[in-house]
Amino acid sequence: MTAAPSFRSEFLRTFVARGSYYASTDDAALDELFDKERVTAYIGFDCTAPSLHVGSLVQIMTLHRLQQAGHKPIVLMGGGTTKIGDPSGKDDARQLLTPEKIAENKKGIFKVFERFLKFGDGPTDAVMIDNAEWLDRLEYIPFLRDVGRHFSVNRMLTMDSVKLRLERDQPLSFLEFNYMILQSYDFVELYKRYGCRLQCGGSDQWGNIVSGTDLGRRLTEAQLFGLTSPLMTTASGAKMGKTAAGAVWLNADMLKPYDYWQFWRNTEDADVGRFLRLFTDLPEDEIARLEALQGAELNDAKKVLATEATAMAHGREVAVKTAETARRTFEEGATAQGLPIEPMDWSAGEVSGEQGWSERPAEAILKASKLATSLSDARRKISDGAVKINNEVITDPKKWFRKTDIDPQTGAFKVQYGKKKIVLVKPV
Numbered sequence: 001m002t003a004a005p006s007f008r009s010e011f012l013r014t015f016v017a018r019g020s021y022y023a024s025t026d027d028a029a030l031d032e033l034f035d036k037e038r039v040t041a042y043i044g045f046d047c048t049a050p051s052l053h054v055g056s057l058v059q060i061m062t063l064h065r066l067q068q069a070g071h072k073p074i075v076l077m078g079g080g081t082t083k084i085g086d087p088s089g090k091d092d093a094r095q096l097l098t099p100e101k102i103a104e105n106k107k108g109i110f111k112v113f114e115r116f117l118k119f120g121d122g123p124t125d126a127v128m129i130d131n132a133e134w135l136d137r138l139e140y141i142p143f144l145r146d147v148g149r150h151f152s153v154n155r156m157l158t159m160d161s162v163k164l165r166l167e168r169d170q171p172l173s174f175l176e177f178n179y180m181i182l183q184s185y186d187f188v189e190l191y192k193r194y195g196c197r198l199q200c201g202g203s204d205q206w207g208n209i210v211s212g213t214d215l216g217r218r219l220t221e222a223q224l225f226g227l228t229s230p231l232m233t234t235a236s237g238a239k240m241g242k243t244a245a246g247a248v249w250l251n252a253d254m255l256k257p258y259d260y261w262q263f264w265r266n267t268e269d270a271d272v273g274r275f276l277r278l279f280t281d282l283p284e285d286e287i288a289r290l291e292a293l294q295g296a297e298l299n300d301a302k303k304v305l306a307t308e309a310t311a312m313a314h315g316r317e318v319a320v321k322t323a324e325t326a327r328r329t330f331e332e333g334a335t336a337q338g339l340p341i342e343p344m345d346w347s348a349g350e351v352s353g354e355q356g357w358s359e360r361p362a363e364a365i366l367k368a369s370k371l372a373t374s375l376s377d378a379r380r381k382i383s384d385g386a387v388k389i390n391n392e393v394i395t396d397p398k399k400w401f402r403k404t405d406i407d408p409q410t411g412a413f414k415v416q417y418g419k420k421k422i423v424l425v426k427p428v
Contacts, residue, residue, distance in 0.1 A: 009034030011069035018277045025226040041198035042074035046082040050108030051251035055241025075128040080135030159207035187212030235270035256340045261322040264306035280308035344368035346427040363397035369415040369423040388416040
């Protein structure tokens with residue numbers, strides 16, 4: 001990738017300024033297209049889970065900024081391609097999902113986009129389309145004859161999505177090998193049906209995107225365009241969207257807004273300005289002021305990032321309440337309402353004493369909080385001296401707690417790991 005060019009059009013200038021630009025298939029022609037007309041553009045999302053996670057946010061924000069600039073975004077759901085599985089960046093084949101599970105996941109993903117885009121019938125309103133509309137109807141022999149003949153196996157083997165898998169001696173099924181052809185065909189169908197001229201995606205999708213622009217030229221003689229963003233990693237090199245506790249989901253039923261806020265609050269110092277540009281709508285002058293803060297004051301910028309990012313995903317009211325919960329919990333030492341609550345089956349505890357008390361060890365309570373992934377992980381964290389239960393530092397993973405030891409104000413155990421992660425564990 002070379003340095004980002006200087007663009008005239010509003011969207012591309014914003015795209016570069018926000019740190020989203022990686023490469024395009026034709027910078028000058030794409031800039032001219034944006035400068036003279038309303039552009040219809042799409043990004044595809046396979047329905048592999050009932051929510052997207054933070055790793056998809058760059059692409060979601062690309063559609064968001066397209067709409068802000070007066071263009072029309074298409075959210076392409078991969079109801080058809082999910083049945084195949086994209087090999088890009090994968091070591092193993094995806095688990096094949098049933099049509100019912102794909103439909104269920106699609107509904108969950110739509111909830112994500114409702115908060116970032118305005119859907120409707122207007123000229124700049126977003127639309128959600130499922131590629132199963134055309135892929136499920138394809139006839140194999142006609143498709144091979146009319147579309148497959150335009151793809152060179154020699155060239156497909158040089159694409160990263162295929163080449164990396166083969167270099168690592170990982171199996172690549174013929175099913176997955178077809179994914180590039182189907183994604184290319186999606187672009188042609190969207191151009192024919194909706195006048196879509198641009199496909200956006202991560203830089204790992206470059207080969208698939210270029211194949212789509214090439215197929216469009218061969219089948220329709222239209223000039224189609226590709227625009228990519230860099231793959232997101234943190235300043236320390238960690239993959240964006242993954243934590244030790246798992247994926248950072250965008251739906252509240254998959255990850256509580258409080259935990260989502262905390263994810264952004266824990267941003268590395270070097271990433272604050274970059275993430276404010278990528279994942280919020282704050283103006284540049286405010287971002288410049290926040291990223292210039294030093295030392296302890298940079299924590300204020302992280303709180304702004306957390307609140308603004310949470311407002312994008314969960315709404316302003318939820319974000320403000322979550323920020324206040326965090327402030328009261330960490331700055332005032334309060335057992336604040338609004339903390340995540342996890343249930344714990346108390347019937348499985350050991351019975352001891354004349355009263356027949358049911359007891360559970362500290363390690364089990366920590367595991368129930370989901371701040372530890374297993375009992376062994378809980379024991380390790382407790383031995384590190386990083387765990388508190390009801391504000392008491394726990395040093396013995398077998399320290400026993402009775403149900404009556406709960407905090408009477410919350411009816412739960414207040415479980416804390418480190419300085420910033422607090423969960424209420426409620427016996428049931």
